[in-house]
Amino acid sequence: MNKSAKIAELRHALARYGLPPDRPAVPLGEPRADAVLGGGLRRGALHEVFAQGWGGGGFALLLALRLTAAGGGPLFWVRSDYAALEYGAAAPEGIAALMPSLDAGPPVVVRVAGGADALAAAADILACPHVGCLLLEMEGNPRLLDLTASRRLALAAEESGVGLILLREGAHQDPSAAHTRWLARAAPSRADDDDWGNPRFAVELVRHRLGGLGNFLMEWDPQTGLFVDPLRLRLPVGRLAPSVVSATSPSDALMRMRGRWA
Amino acid sequence: MLQQRRIMALWLPRLPTDRLIRKSGAPEAPLVVSGRANNALIIHALEARAEKLGLYRGQPLANAHAMVQPLNVVPADEKADAALLENIADWCDRFTPLVSLDAPDGLYLDITGAAHLFGGDQAMLKDVLAKLSAQGFAVRGAIAGTSWAARALARHQTNALARGGSGFIVPPGGEAEAVASLPITAFDCDAKILRALSHAGLKTVGQVAARQSSELAERLGIQFVRRLLVMLGQAEEPLAPRRPLPDLMAEQRFADPVTSREAIASTLLALAQSLGGLLERQGQGARMLGAAFFRADGKVDRIAVRAGAPVRDPTIMLRLLNQKLDALADPLDPGFGFDLVRLEALLAETTSPATVSFDANENARRQVRFLIDRLSARFGEHRVLRFVPQDTHIPEAAAVAVPAQDSDFDATWPRHQRPDDPPRRPCRLLEKPEEIHHVMADTPDAPPVRFRWRQCLHHVARAEGPERIVLEWWSKDGPTRDYFRVETREGQRFWLYRDGLYRRNGLGPRWYLQGIFA
Numbered sequence: 001m002n003k004s005a006k007i008a009e010l011r012h013a014l015a016r017y018g019l020p021p022d023r024p025a026v027p028l029g030e031p032r033a034d035a036v037l038g039g040g041l042r043r044g045a046l047h048e049v050f051a052q053g054w055g056g057g058g059f060a061l062l063l064a065l066r067l068t069a070a071g072g073g074p075l076f077w078v079r080s081d082y083a084a085l086e087y088g089a090a091a092p093e094g095i096a097a098l099m100p101s102l103d104a105g106p107p108v109v110v111r112v113a114g115g116a117d118a119l120a121a122a123a124d125i126l127a128c129p130h131v132g133c134l135l136l137e138m139e140g141n142p143r144l145l146d147l148t149a150s151r152r153l154a155l156a157a158e159e160s161g162v163g164l165i166l167l168r169e170g171a172h173q174d175p176s177a178a179h180t181r182w183l184a185r186a187a188p189s190r191a192d193d194d195d196w197g198n199p200r201f202a203v204e205l206v207r208h209r210l211g212g213l214g215n216f217l218m219e220w221d222p223q224t225g226l227f228v229d230p231l232r233l234r235l236p237v238g239r240l241a242p243s244v245v246s247a248t249s250p251s252d253a254l255m256r257m258r259g260r261w262a
Numbered sequence: 263m264l265q266q267r268r269i270m271a272l273w274l275p276r277l278p279t280d281r282l283i284r285k286s287g288a289p290e291a292p293l294v295v296s297g298r299a300n301n302a303l304i305i306h307a308l309e310a311r312a313e314k315l316g317l318y319r320g321q322p323l324a325n326a327h328a329m330v331q332p333l334n335v336v337p338a339d340e341k342a343d344a345a346l347l348e349n350i351a352d353w354c355d356r357f358t359p360l361v362s363l364d365a366p367d368g369l370y371l372d373i374t375g376a377a378h379l380f381g382g383d384q385a386m387l388k389d390v391l392a393k394l395s396a397q398g399f400a401v402r403g404a405i406a407g408t409s410w411a412a413r414a415l416a417r418h419q420t421n422a423l424a425r426g427g428s429g430f431i432v433p434p435g436g437e438a439e440a441v442a443s444l445p446i447t448a449f450d451c452d453a454k455i456l457r458a459l460s461h462a463g464l465k466t467v468g469q470v471a472a473r474q475s476s477e478l479a480e481r482l483g484i485q486f487v488r489r490l491l492v493m494l495g496q497a498e499e500p501l502a503p504r505r506p507l508p509d510l511m512a513e514q515r516f517a518d519p520v521t522s523r524e525a526i527a528s529t530l531l532a533l534a535q536s537l538g539g540l541l542e543r544q545g546q547g548a549r550m551l552g553a554a555f556f557r558a559d560g561k562v563d564r565i566a567v568r569a570g571a572p573v574r575d576p577t578i579m580l581r582l583l584n585q586k587l588d589a590l591a592d593p594l595d596p597g598f599g600f601d602l603v604r605l606e607a608l609l610a611e612t613t614s615p616a617t618v619s620f621d622a623n624e625n626a627r628r629q630v631r632f633l634i635d636r637l638s639a640r641f642g643e644h645r646v647l648r649f650v651p652q653d654t655h656i657p658e659a660a661a662v663a664v665p666a667q668d669s670d671f672d673a674t675w676p677r678h679q680r681p682d683d684p685p686r687r688p689c690r691l692l693e694k695p696e697e698i699h700h701v702m703a704d705t706p707d708a709p710p711v712r713f714r715w716r717q718c719l720h721h722v723a724r725a726e727g728p729e730r731i732v733l734e735w736w737s738k739d740g741p742t743r744d745y746f747r748v749e750t751r752e753g754q755r756f757w758l759y760r761d762g763l764y765r766r767n768g769l770g771p772r773w774y775l776q777g778i779f780a
Binding site: 059072088090109110121198 | 626627629630632633634636637640641645646647648649651657660661663666669683684685686687688689690691692693723724726747749750751752753754755756777778779780
């Protein structure tokens with residue numbers, strides 16, 4: 001190896017010094033979705049969630065919590081005054097109940113006056129590699145959230161490795177630089193479930209830079225902080241003995257759920 | 263040794279008329295400002311021309327009308343005068359950070375240790391008076407060791423020779439001698455005391471000072487003696503500064519006002535470096551930073567930024583300031599240029615000397631805190647929020663949002679529910695519960711079967727409740743709320759409550775939607 005190549009390598013290593021190491025994929029828990037995503041959701045990339053009705057915002061929040069858990073810093077939630085009025089203000093007690101094991105402290109909510117401020121705040125937050133995740137909430141299809149702006153967001157996230165979820169409320173799909181794009185809406189709980197009420201969503205992965213798409217039904221398990229596939233639970237669990245369930249599906253989440261369903 | 267204080271007192275005897283003349287030029291007829299005293303109109307202030315014609319302050323207005331025709335009379339506007347005095351005080355900030363109001367028409371400047379910057383007491387007083395006169399104010403001033411001595415001399419020293427045209431300066435320790443010949447009105451105390459003094463045959467401050475202080479205290483009160491001692495320079499009275507005094511500051515004056523952005527930026531950098539050096543020497547960091555830009559024409563622009571943790575690194579201080587400057591609604595306008603820029607550590611805190619930490623966690627936390635500082639500087643501290651749990655059952659009061667800068671970083675949230683339960687509290691709460699309509703329920707106590715909210719009809723597929731939340735007994739007429747967790751056929755999960763008990767007051771209960779579950 002010649003000298004200049006070595007210097008270049010050292011320089012590269014120095015430039016990366018202090019930054020978090022290369023980002024592995026963060027598994028969502030639902031096995032089919034994880035398989036499609038190639039192991040899970042990547043930090044340091046732009047993921048868009050288009051909310052379809054009231055459930056979509058919850059799905060984006062849960063994705064952000066997943067990424068926050070993998071990131072180590074606090075969750076930043078940037079939203080406009082209008083969004084807080086229209087879709088409800090962040091309620092810390094409820095958010096904590098969604099993932100009791102999360103140890104990142106209460107989220108930091110940045111309330112901005114409008115879209116331009118939201119993008120400016122996002123740029124600042126994405127520049128700090130120690131942020132757990134940024135949940136950026138945008139309303140409608142503002143002109144300033146164009147392809148350039150979304151590419152800028154994606155690049156900033158890539159550079160620092162911060163998780164980035166862009167929640168689009170009341171918006172139609174438009175071109176963007178997103179790594180993945182999800183359409184999310186709430187799904188009803190299981191009909192015969194007494195202990196109903198875990199967040200459950202019907203989501204559609206309509207765009208994915210690196211692979212396949214798909215439709216998924218996902219249920220959030222607050223205890224593990226992971227999504228599970230409720231259909232897989234529904235079919236056998238009611239009738240089969242618990243031991244069989246654990247044999248066919250050894251997932252950790254399922255093991256834990258077993259007691260409740262048997 | 264304690265430094266001998268030096269106080270400059272300024273008196274603007276014609277502030278109300280000066281204000282009017284500065285605004286709309288001198289009128290044809292002599293100008294007087296009328297005020298009310300004992301239910302009669304009197305002259306509150308008057309310009310020099312009117313005074314030459316024999317009018318005086320406190321003269322009944324009818325009397326003045328009889329003496330001078332025509333006379334231009336304007337009613338007094340004390341609010342405008344007070345605002346103008348504040349502006350003048352702002353302008354005086356360039357000479358010293360400790361400026362105190364002597365309402366309604368005077369100012370004190372504590373120039374201890376500052377006079378040498380302006381070429382000594384004499385030159386400084388001359389400078390201040392000249393600049394104020396150039397702006398159209400009648401002004402008189404004096405410098406002495408205590409506020410009351412300077413004040414009495416500024417207001418009551420009528421001997422033109424002694425004042426030398428440019429104010430009066432008392433050498434340190436010479437207060438008693440300087441005020442001795444002033445009339446007793448210099449005490450500026452109420453008429454009863456003045457009458458008592460003149461009945462006793464005392465006409466000057468010197469004569470009063472010659473009396474036993476115990477005798478004076480018995481007759482006129484201890485307050486009066488205290489004032490006398492201050493006037494004689496034998497006691498000190500602290501000045502009340504108009505704004506909090508900075509703990510540390512660095513400033514840069516310009517002989518030629520600067521206007522260019524680059525010059526201002528480099529000045530700020532240099533100031534941040536010297537302030538950082540000062541902080542370092544004291545082992546302190548700034549929790550609040552202020553920058554003041556003094557425009558040559560008298561306007562003063564101030565900004566202040568807070569930091570979540572003490573800072574002393576010049577580049578960090580500069581970034582915080584720049585963030586604030588960029589976020590200003592009306593950007594910094596140099597106009598004819600700034601002739602003084604000052605950087606202040608308004609609140610300094612002791613920091614541990616080793617601020618470099620090799621603990622990666624600590625560094626990460628510091629960077630996040632700095633990020634929160636920057637966001638707060640940019641958008642305002644009330645827009646960057648964290649939540650603090652409150653000890654109450656009322657859902658909307660269970661958490662208050664506080665500026666993230668103030669919140670403890672390691673705070674954790676108390677968790678009320680069992681970990682394997684589905685969430686019992688929504689993750690989004692409407693800021694104000696919204697009433698839902700067309701509520702259908704099977705039985706009076708049952709949850710709704712369907713309801714209309716924001717023009718959408720929702721069919722409830724399942725519901726859990728009621729969870730009764732009673733407002734605290736000590737808060738008045740607290741209604742009872744029965745909360746239900748409901749899921750619609752589409753799977754949307756809402757948090758509803760019934761306000762009040764069913765049919766207690768002859769009306770049906772009202773239903774509200776308060777939260778949205780994930």
